Amino acid sequence: MDRVEAPWRWLERLPPQLARFAGQWRGKTIADLARERVDEDPGFVALIDEGRDLTRREWLDEAQALAGALHARGFAAGDVVAFQTPNWHEAAIIDLACAIAGLVLSPIVPIYRDAEVTMMLGDCRARALFTCTRFRRYDFAEMADRIRGDLPDLAHVFTVRGDGPNDFAAMVEEGRSLPPYRPEVDAAKVKLVLYTSGTTGRPKGVLHSHNTLENIVRKSYEHWRIGAGDTLIMPSPVTHVSGYANGLESPLIVGTRVVLMESWNADEAVRLIERYEVAGTVAATPFLVELADAARRAGTRLPSMRMFACGGAAVPPDLIPSANSAFDNLQAFRVFGASEVPLVSFGWPDDPALAARTDGEVVDYEVKLVDDAGDPVAPGTEGEILARGPSMMLGYADAAQSAAAFDADGYFKTGDLGVLSEEGAITITGRKKDLIIRGGENISAVEIEDVLRTHPQVRDASVVAMPHERLGEGVCAYVISEGGAPDIAALCRHVQDSGLAKQKTPERFVFVDDFPRTASGKVRKDRLRAEVAALIEQEKTSA
Known part of the structure; x- marks a missing residue:
């Protein structure tokens, strides 16, 4: 299998903004820590989900087997492996297998659909995707087949809780009979590329090393006085940085037990x-x-x-x-x-x-x-x-995005x-960022605006956050229409048909003749946010 060059090849050495902190790292990968935890207590149940209680020994053995199966298929250190699953124990095994093999992991949130998944897999040049088959009545395996033709670097699609030789369970069994694959892995190297919405429609690939993530979990747990043997519950998606670090990695870094909630x-x-x-x-x-x-x-x-x-x-x-x-x-x-x-x-x-x-x-x-x-x-x-x-x-995976993210003193x-x-x-x-944070999920306003503008009856659109009683913020679209106000249901279908995740569909539309603007013509989104907040408050008062 031909090698795929990672887009962050520009990152050949430790960035200077991080080099000053190198003395604070332990220099251990979670594979190193997993072996230590097994030596301490191999039978300790480290991970629980609806389907299984996973001991430390089982976790390490199955991850080692999966690492061997991936190596047998031609994967080598630095290759990118993505996964899109719910909070299942298999995600933890995939994570540890990648750490053992020196592979870069790219978690993808299960709410994402064709447009986002294609963009992320293409941006990080992923060579493999582990995907659940069906979840919440959606066929993820079918989506993977649908988008695969647009992703020339995606050589493999592996299923999780499916069947056949390219299913997770079969690969683990295959790997048990293979010689152990344990290359030397540098804890300072990239281990994770995690996509986060920004103020533009293009996602940004956040790069973390083994060192950076191990450091934050260890020190935050010390501050909270959470230690080995304590049990945590994790409802946040393990494909987000919070769910990933606290759900998949804390049992190996700190020695906790984690109960995963699928939803x-x-x-x-x-x-x-x-x-x-x-x-x-x-x-x-x-x-x-x-x-x-x-x-x-x-x-x-x-x-x-x-x-x-x-x-x-x-x-x-x-x-x-x-x-x-x-x-x-x-x-x-x-x-x-x-x-x-x-x-x-x-x-x-x-x-x-x-x-x-x-x-x-x-x-x-x-x-x-x-x-x-x-x-x-x-x-x-x-x-x-x-x-x-x-x-x-x-x-960031993109060198230009990365250069713009830090000031001259290395502050993000x-x-x-x-x-x-x-x-x-x-x-x-x-x-300052043009983001909507809906129940902890970052949503880019710009990508929704771009989709709305492709509707024949939308001349312009400006999307802002609005107060939401349960989720903190919801999505409100201000629209300048063309040829009469469009049907709201039709606009919602237009957004959903674009391939964006369902929760990016605006929950409220406000039709206006023009937007408030600065002297240079920029839309005053602060005024739009204030206006919709006042409107919602007025509706609550008069209800």
Whole structure:
């Protein structure tokens, strides 16, 4: 099989912004750590999903077998392997197999469809895709066959929970009879390319090494006092940075046990927490509210739960104390981070007041806030948040995107606005990025606008975030129509037929003659956001 050159070939050495932190890394891959965990306690059940309890020994043995099967098919260090599955234990085995073999893993969220999946696989030049067959009445294997012709680098499509010789289970069995494949793997090399929506329709491939991800999991768990033997529950997708790091990797980095939830259901979460004496989770803010309500309905105060790190959506100040009141020992707190800079703040597990009104304590990063000119602002003054530290990304897959992401001192420009207090508390006040954060899921407004503009009755479109009672933010489209207002149902079908994920379909359309604009002609999206927020508030008041 011909070698495929990774698009991040420009990244030949450790970027200077990260080199200054190299002394803080342990230099171990999760394959190294998995072997250590097996030596400690091979029978410890490290991972639980609806189908299986997976011990450390089983996890390592099956990952080693899968690594051998991939090597037998011609895969070598640096090749990209993507996976698109729900929160299944097979994802953890694929992750560890790639670490053993020195392969680069690219998780793809299951909500994505043809347009996004084709773009991501093509951008990272993936040589293989592990995909579930059917999930939630959608045929993922059929989608993979449909898009494969547009992806010349995609040599293999492997199924998960399917059948045949190219199914995950068959490959593991095949690999058991092969000689162990254990190449030397450099922990400083790229191990993950994770796509995150930006302000343009083109996704950005975030590159992490073994070192950067191991560092953030280890240090955040130390801060939260979560250690070996503790059990976490993971409802967040393991194809997101939070679900990936805390769901698939923490059992090997820290020694935890993780209960994976295929999909979020608060009542089921209560049952699982009680059954497995779960100590905590890292999840989207709406889950905290629903968990508290479900616990009250069930008449339990979930005494085993000690921590809930929440983020990914706006958090009203009264939400944390209200949720905490439903539990005996739980301290919920807000955290702030991004795929590029995971967990800039670790939260305030010991200070309920600061946990409620700020987005956490900056622990393992250097942070500065700057004005539009890039100059530092005074403490307590709003500015754009820039961060650098040992857990930040190596860069983006695209060299030009990467160069634009950092300032001259190696700080990543988050695009988020906030204030930083003298005691190190960071509070998010808004964001410069044109993103909609719907239940913790980043949605690019630009890609929806691009699709809407292809409708014959849409002259222009501007998509903004609007308040959503449960998910934090929803999708609102302001539309300048051509030849009369289009039928809203037809516009929704037009967006869905484009191949975009269903939740990118606008939930509200507002038809206007023109958009508010700056003197240079740029659309004033801040005014559109304020307008739709006021409209929703008025509707609630008059209801």
